[in-house]
Amino acid sequence: MVKNTTSLTFYGGVDEIGGNKILLQDRETRVFFDFGMSFALKKQFYSPPFLSPKSEKSLQELGILPQIKGVYKFDPSPPEVDAVFLSHGHLDHSAYLSFIKREIPVYCGETTRTILQALSDVRRADLEFNVGDIEFKAFRTGKKIKIDGLEIEPCHVDHSVPGAYGFVIHTSNGAVVYTGDFRDHGAKPEMTRDFVENAKNAEPVAVVTEATNMTGASVSNEAEVEGKLDEIVARADGVVLAEFAYSDVDRLNSFYHVAKKNNRCLAVSLKQAYLLEALRKDKGLKVPALDDEAMLIFRKSKKRFDKWESQLIERYECANRVCDVFEASKQQCKVILAVSFYDFEELVPLQPEPGSCYILSSSEPFNEEMEIDYERLINWLSHYGLPEYHVHVSGHMMPLSLKAALREMGAKRIFPVHTESAGLFARFMRDLKGNVTLVEKSREYKL
Ligand SMILES: [Zn+2]
Ligand SMILES: [Zn+2]
Numbered sequence: 001m002v003k004n005t006t007s008l009t010f011y012g013g014v015d016e017i018g019g020n021k022i023l024l025q026d027r028e029t030r031v032f033f034d035f036g037m038s039f040a041l042k043k044q045f046y047s048p049p050f051l052s053p054k055s056e057k058s059l060q061e062l063g064i065l066p067q068i069k070g071v072y073k074f075d076p077s078p079p080e081v082d083a084v085f086l087s088h089g090h091l092d093h094s095a096y097l098s099f100i101k102r103e104i105p106v107y108c109g110e111t112t113r114t115i116l117q118a119l120s121d122v123r124r125a126d127l128e129f130n131v132g133d134i135e136f137k138a139f140r141t142g143k144k145i146k147i148d149g150l151e152i153e154p155c156h157v158d159h160s161v162p163g164a165y166g167f168v169i170h171t172s173n174g175a176v177v178y179t180g181d182f183r184d185h186g187a188k189p190e191m192t193r194d195f196v197e198n199a200k201n202a203e204p205v206a207v208v209t210e211a212t213n214m215t216g217a218s219v220s221n222e223a224e225v226e227g228k229l230d231e232i233v234a235r236a237d238g239v240v241l242a243e244f245a246y247s248d249v250d251r252l253n254s255f256y257h258v259a260k261k262n263n264r265c266l267a268v269s270l271k272q273a274y275l276l277e278a279l280r281k282d283k284g285l286k287v288p289a290l291d292d293e294a295m296l297i298f299r300k301s302k303k304r305f306d307k308w309e310s311q312l313i314e315r316y317e318c319a320n321r322v323c324d325v326f327e328a329s330k331q332q333c334k335v336i337l338a339v340s341f342y343d344f345e346e347l348v349p350l351q352p353e354p355g356s357c358y359i360l361s362s363s364e365p366f367n368e369e370m371e372i373d374y375e376r377l378i379n380w381l382s383h384y385g386l387p388e389y390h391v392h393v394s395g396h397m398m399p400l401s402l403k404a405a406l407r408e409m410g411a412k413r414i415f416p417v418h419t420e421s422a423g424l425f426a427r428f429m430r431d432l433k434g435n436v437t438l439v440e441k442s443r444e445y446k447l
Helices: 039-045 056-061 091-099 110-122 187-200 222-235 249-261 270-279 307-317 323-328 339-352 374-384 398-411 424-427
Strands: 006-012 021-026 028-034 083-085 106-109 135-141 145-147 150-157 164-171 174-178 204-209 240-243 265-269 293-300 322-324 335-338 357-360 388-389 413-417 444-446
Touching: 006 174, 006 335, 021 164, 106 110, 106 150, 106 240, 106 398, 110 135, 110 249, 110 270, 110 293, 135 270, 150 187, 164 187, 187 398, 222 249, 222 307, 222 357, 249 265, 249 335, 270 293, 270 307, 293 307, 293 335, 293 388, 307 322, 339 374, 374 388
Parallel strands: 028 083, 083 106, 106 135, 174 204, 204 413, 240 335, 240 357, 265 293, 265 335, 293 322, 357 388
Antiparallel strands: 006 021, 006 444, 021 028, 145 150, 150 164, 164 174
16 A cells, blocks of 8 residues: 655754755655765764775765665665755765666756766766766756656755755645755845745745854845955955855856956866856856956966866967966966965965955855865965955855745745754744754654
């Protein structure tokens, strides 16, 4: 007999920011929403590159990769999950797809597919990020996907990476909403509005919501960030070093606008250039062209380039859009140089002039793609006399906006994930109609 039950089990994203792995079961159908890497858990045991997990066995032993039957490619038993849906391309939501059985279909937005494919082209595959052989099934807003008796409606949301989605999942016991990561203060707040509206219209029985920003909240938006960046760049005499997340296209656009306004070029890394080239084909997105006169591709000093790097350099060299550190060093007041902390060796040949500065434009101490070693960063900045500005706006909803969105959705039950402050969240939301459940990892919650 088919049981008419619906349940949620959280294998990640519990008492931590990221690592979301949420299993929804409806009768005999089992679907995962996100399958991310947990930066926080990993950090408890590992310190790459010298201490890195060697195999999935280590990850499972330490509880970094949860024990789930019929899901992993190293598990010989038949698949017990019907599909995985990705909300967006950040690694804390997508990286552990690496371990998923390849016969389990993976659904994601078209832009997310582009981002993950570009990322796997430019990164050497390793144990924890190896998605090059996955055939993603792509969707866009408005599409409805049927997995047995389940109907899943993706809807765009605004987040710090393009192509982010929330979901309305129609189960045999009513609609379940999953927000993924979202905000209403980015470049496209109207997308989040659409999602909240859709969620509300579905009269959900439950909502699984991110609750990242319960402390350290601020009121700002991407437009304000651009204004602040402009203020700094306009007054800097030397080079402006800019650290922002590789896939944060909104931030890249803000830096690009500011560069243009101040007669500078935005010099991006080869990796970023490769992604931009891929995203240019996406009609829904606005990204600068690499042959634009306010854009440059920064060629790091190294002896050997990968094939994709040499090809990219070749494509833009004739248009004079490629520069190395020596050229950048000669025209410091003409450049905003996108750097990652791992590129800091370039500061030695660059020799930043007085009046140069560094802008950290991602969340600290980590963004959703990498961790920043803050102490060492400051040592480098101090050595070269580079003041550090922090100009950033979060990719996540602020508490009062989140509350308003949840009130509007009106779900009977609320499950906070992707947060270290679930208790605070529950107390802050206690006057909402829906009951907040403080989630325990790997426990099944019947709806
Ligand atoms: Zn996240
Ligand atoms: Zn995210």
